[in-house]
Structure formats: C-alpha cells, structure tokens
C-alpha cells in the first residue's frame with residue numbers, strides 16, 4: 001500500500017480539538033494556565049505552524065543529530081583537549097555546564113505546560129516536540145559534564161546546581177521561572193519562544209560554538225550546534241501566537257511580555273555569555289566581541305523580526321545600548337572578586353594584551369573598569385591576595401538577582417533605584433528592572449535575594465557559603481593561580497628600561 005505524503009494528512013491528523021461534554025471548557029483549560037487574555041478559540045485554532053514535522057521524521061532527524069554530537073565526543077575522548085585548554089576555556093566550560101544544564105531540563109516542563117494548556121492543536125504539536133528536544137538537550141549536557149567529572153569536580157554542578165541556593169543559580173531560576181513556568185501557556189510562549197529563543201539562543205549557541213571551534217573544542221562546538229538546530233524550531237511557536245495577539249487587539253499586552261522577557265534575558269546573557277566571550281575565551285581565538293555579537297544577532301536580526309511583525313523595539317532601547325557597553329564588564333569584576341562563591345574557577349582576562357583588545361572594542365574601558373583592575377593588579381603583585389576578595393556581601397538587584405553594579409573610575413555612575421512596597425524597600429539596578437517589578441508587584445514581592453535572607457536573619461553572615469550548598473572544596477579558586485599578573489612585571493621592566 002502506498003503511503004500518503006505527510007502534507008496530505010498532517011492537517012487532519014493534528015486537528016485534535018473537540019467539544020468536551022463531561023467537563024466545561026473552562027475547567028479543562030483554566031485561563032490562568034491557558035490564556036489570561038482569553039483570545040477566541042476560533043482564532044487560536046487557526047494556529048498554523050510554519051515548520052511542520054511528523055513524529056517519524058522528527059525521530060529520524062533527532063537521531064542523526066545525537067549520533068553526530070556523541071560520535072564527535074567519542075572520537076575526541078582521548079584528545080586531552082580539556083587538559084590542554086587555557087584556564088579561561090576551562091572556566092567557561094565549568095560555568096556553562098553548571099549554569100545551563102538545569103535550564104535545559106526545566107524547559108522540558110515549560111513545553112509540557114504548553115502541550116497541556118495550549119488551546120491550539122498546532123501549538124500543542126510543536127510544544128510536544130519541544131519537550132522532547134529539551135530532554136535531549138538536558139541529557140547531552142549531563143552526559144558531557146559527567147565525562148568531565150573525572151577532570152574537575154566543578155562539573156558536579158551540572159547535576160547539583162538546581163537544588164542549590166547559590167546566588168548565580170537563584171538569579172537564573174528567578175528569571176526563567178518568571179518566563180517559562182509561572183504564566184499561562186500563551187504568555188510563556190511569547191516570553192520563552194519568541195523573546196528568549198528567537199533573540200538570545202543564537203548568541204549562546206552559534207556565537208559560542210564558533211569560539212569553541214576556534215579553540216579546538218570540537219565536541220562542545222558540535223553539541224552547541226546540535227542544540228541550536230532545535231532552538232530555531234522552538235522559536236517558531238511564538239510567531240503565530242504573536243500575530244494572533246496583534247490581530248485581536250492585544251498588541252500592547254504582547255509588547256509588554258516581550259519588553260519584560262527581553263530585558264530579563266539580556267541581564268542573564270550579559271553576565272554569563274558576555275564575560276565568557278570578552279574575558280574567558282583566549283584572545284587569539286575570539287570570533288568577535290560580545291558587543292559585536294549583540295549587534296549582529298540581537299540588535300539587527302531581532303529588531304528586524306519585531307518590526308516585520310508590526311511590533312516596536314522595547315521602550316528602554318537607549319538604555320540597552322548603554323548597558324551593552326558596560327554591564328558585563330562590571331559583572332566580570334564582581335565575579336572575579338567574589339570567586340569563592342562560584343563553583344567555577346574564574347580568571348581575570350585582563351593582561352596587557354587583553355586590555356588593549358578591551359580598550360579597542362570598548363573605548364574608555366581603561367578609564368573606567370581598567371582603574372579597578374589596576375588596584376587588583378597592584379594588590380596581587382604586592383602579595384596582598386586577601387585584599388582582592390571582599391569581606392562583605394555585595395548588594396544584589398531585586399529583579400535580576402545579580403550584583404547591583406555601575407560604572408567605576410572616571411565615569412562613576414552607580415545608582416540604586418529603590419522602591420517601597422508594602423513596608424519593604426526593594427533595590428534595583430536600573431529603571432527597567434524597577435519597571436518590571438511595578439508591572440506586577442505581587443508576582444515578585446515575596447522573593448528574598450541572598451542578601452535579603454542575611455538582612456532578615458534567615459541566614460547568618462558566616463553561614464552564607466553553607467546556605468549556598470558550597471562545601472569548602474567547592475569554593476571557586478583563581479583559575480590561573482594569579483599567573484596572569486606576571487605579564488605586568490614584563491610591562492613594567494620594559495617601561496623602566498625605555499624610560500616611558
């Protein structure tokens with residue numbers, strides 16, 4: 001018997017909506033979980049996924065992807081890549097696997113919620129494949145990290161991270177729980193599939209994959225590419241929904257979801273990928289600066305897509321452009337100084353050659369962030385290592401959960417944006433973080449940052465490391481054992497010899 005072509009049966013087979021008789025439509029799809037904006041069902045049923053795939057074809061393609069990623073890994077198992085990698089690349093891998101594995105795993109349930117509560121059959125179909133994809137991403141991450149465990153216990157954090165209250169993990173969880181897990185299926189799809197996956201995963205998985213290939217880390221590079229090919233499909237769940245929201249007069253609501261999600265993702269990617277690209281990746285292996293990647297992948301491509309669909313740039317666009325110049329540089333300082341609180345082994349990435357590159361890519365870097373590094377360098381060279389680790393806890397932003405930072409040096413501009421709500425004072429890095437809180441205070445008000453926990457006496461100041469589930473052997477240590485400052489000895493000798 002001849003098989004039908006998939007286009008002859010796909011639309012009929014995936015049309016799985018019916019009128020429930022034993023329970024009400026509202027009981028089956030409560031609006032809080034399905035669609036708070038209550039778009040008409042007839043409209044939702046027109047959801048037509050741009051990328052149609054059948055289960056059989058899906059399995060075949062995914063199997064090939066897995067074979068590709070795992071066989072590159074197997075072929076390179078004895079390559080000593082990790083042993084020979086620079087301290088920065090090691091730090092990047094350690095940070096990546098601890099920070100990303102659980103996000104992949106959590107995304108399984110984010111898609112499962114869309115599968116259960118989405119009211120459009122096409123959306124449910126796509127989300128089902130999305131869940132399976134994220135399972136694959138979580139598995140490939142855990143498998144790769146497990147292989148590295150024999151080389152460094154930092155990779156234990158691929159498994160351990162989600163069950164800890166480490167400050168980096170709290171910040172990530174707060175962000176992605178907000179986007180992926182605590183909203184109705186449609187809002188979650190706009191925030192996750194459209195804003196996060198369309199805009200940002202390219203940056204993480206294509207740009208970082210290029211850097212990985214340059215570093216000779218082909219198994220990591222292949223793994224990232226294999227993941228990104230799925231992310232591109234997930235991104236397509238958001239577009240038809242966004243169009244429906246616009247067509248049914250819900251554009252303002254859609255815009256707000258995008259504005260919130262885009263900013264929250266920006267903060268995460270800036271702190272984690274920004275530091276990896278501009279400080280951890282070896283200088284001669286960098287494909288571009290973080291800012292250049294942001295310009296190409298986010299500012300150009302994402303904005304073109306937004307405008308194509310009839311949406312506006314987020315209202316804080318000018319602030320974002322300023323933030324691209326500074327935020328990850330400030331976070332890099334904080335990450336380096338507070339290194340014992342991180343599971344990875346951070347490096348400075350600011351030897352004389354690296355500084356010249358930073359100054360070229362971010363004019364003014366030496367007069368601002370460079371001034372703080374000067375003090376750190378002086379302390380290390382004088383053997384005052386203790387002075388390079390702060391004795392007090394940093395202020396954390398009550399929205400992004402990372403250190404509340406500004407620009408140091410000649411352009412000093414640190415400002416704490418506060419808000420009093422129901423007897424409690426909240427602190428924010430920027431007007432955007434504060435604006436997000438103000439949109440729905442009750443959603444965010446109950447959260448306690450690590451600092452709030454100490455301030456309220458829930459955690460004793462000397463119990464912070466234990467509260468973060470960090471055993472003394474897990475405290476982050478300087479990734480180069482301070483060897484990077486030696487380059488400054490040479491620089492100084494040359495300067496003295498030449499009298500410059």
Ligand code: MN
Pocket residue numbers: 104107133134137227231
């Ligand atoms: Mn994924």
Ligand code: MN
Pocket residue numbers: 107134197230231234
């Ligand atoms: Mn995804």
